[in-house]
Amino acid sequence: MGARGILLFSGGLDSILAFKVLAAQGVDISAVSFTTPFFDATKAKKTAERLGLSVSLIDITAEFLQMLHSPRYGYGKNMNPCIDCRILMLKKAGEIMEEKGGDFLTTGEVLGERPMTQGKQILMLTAKKSGYPERVLRPLSAKLLPETEPEKSGKINRSALLDLRGRGRKQQIEMALHYGISYYPPPSGGCLLTDIGFSRRLRDLFEHTKDYSIRDIELLKVGRHLRLDEKTKAIVGRNLTDNKLIENSLNPKDALIRMEVFPGPSVLVPGGGDGKTRLLAARICHRYSDAPRNQEASVTCLLDGKLFRYTTSPPPSEMLESLLI
Numbered sequence: 001m002g003a004r005g006i007l008l009f010s011g012g013l014d015s016i017l018a019f020k021v022l023a024a025q026g027v028d029i030s031a032v033s034f035t036t037p038f039f040d041a042t043k044a045k046k047t048a049e050r051l052g053l054s055v056s057l058i059d060i061t062a063e064f065l066q067m068l069h070s071p072r073y074g075y076g077k078n079m080n081p082c083i084d085c086r087i088l089m090l091k092k093a094g095e096i097m098e099e100k101g102g103d104f105l106t107t108g109e110v111l112g113e114r115p116m117t118q119g120k121q122i123l124m125l126t127a128k129k130s131g132y133p134e135r136v137l138r139p140l141s142a143k144l145l146p147e148t149e150p151e152k153s154g155k156i157n158r159s160a161l162l163d164l165r166g167r168g169r170k171q172q173i174e175m176a177l178h179y180g181i182s183y184y185p186p187p188s189g190g191c192l193l194t195d196i197g198f199s200r201r202l203r204d205l206f207e208h209t210k211d212y213s214i215r216d217i218e219l220l221k222v223g224r225h226l227r228l229d230e231k232t233k234a235i236v237g238r239n240l241t242d243n244k245l246i247e248n249s250l251n252p253k254d255a256l257i258r259m260e261v262f263p264g265p266s267v268l269v270p271g272g273g274d275g276k277t278r279l280l281a282a283r284i285c286h287r288y289s290d291a292p293r294n295q296e297a298s299v300t301c302l303l304d305g306k307l308f309r310y311t312t313s314p315p316p317s318e319m320l321e322s323l324l325i
């Protein structure tokens, strides 16, 4: 029987090439892709369809969040715990390998392509910590890395694997031409934890809300966020799409604040806040609306099924700046 590999599939060019290189050896490949609120498998799904590759999508939110609070190997530039994330993904893929009776795990990682996760020591560390130190095969750089079990056992022909190294994409592009791959998504992007603004909002959520929900994380993707006090924040829609998302995500305890007459944003106060924070949120709503800033304006607040009215003036710019998360 031929070798069976479980491929961690992102849908990017490197993972497509890893698939092609192994498929050319007759390896039976099953792909897996992971989802959390911070990244999804849209790219992987789309690319897999084009390749005729079946991909299992696995939601790892619970384990990921647990790890994200204190990743053993720390964060990258923002809230991205890349080393721990790779270990977790390899572990989860390993569970699938055990279930399916696979021989090895495989990835499209290229030695030295990404400084934080693809240095030689880190590639070896992530394989070791996944629990499969000898069964993580990186076919694109295999010749530069220690021999793995499937290579030693002869299930994989090491001489047909590659020795790619570094950040240049020239060889990958040539290989894409060779394999007739005309479509592949751009190499980076897709993980919100590498985004500076999103990371700031996430850190603020972790610091202020112990029992946060997935909805709280989803809301970090919408609008401007302003911290009103230690317990309360306001989320201000920046456009019609944000406003709709805010209105559709309303919980019974939240306060929803809008301008009564002038066009303006929808402002959500998750958990409802208190009188002081609701008034401040109403003033913020005024500030981001089309109402004149030098006049008072009427703002409504929907709370607990009841509609309240405020007459507000907008806060000064410096105050607003200091509240923005």
Ligand code: SF4
Residues within 6 Å of the ligand: 039, 080, 081, 082, 083, 085, 086, 117, 191, 192, 193, 194
């Ligand atoms: S960028 Fe995001 S998805 Fe990629 S390894 Fe880092 S934390 Fe994981």
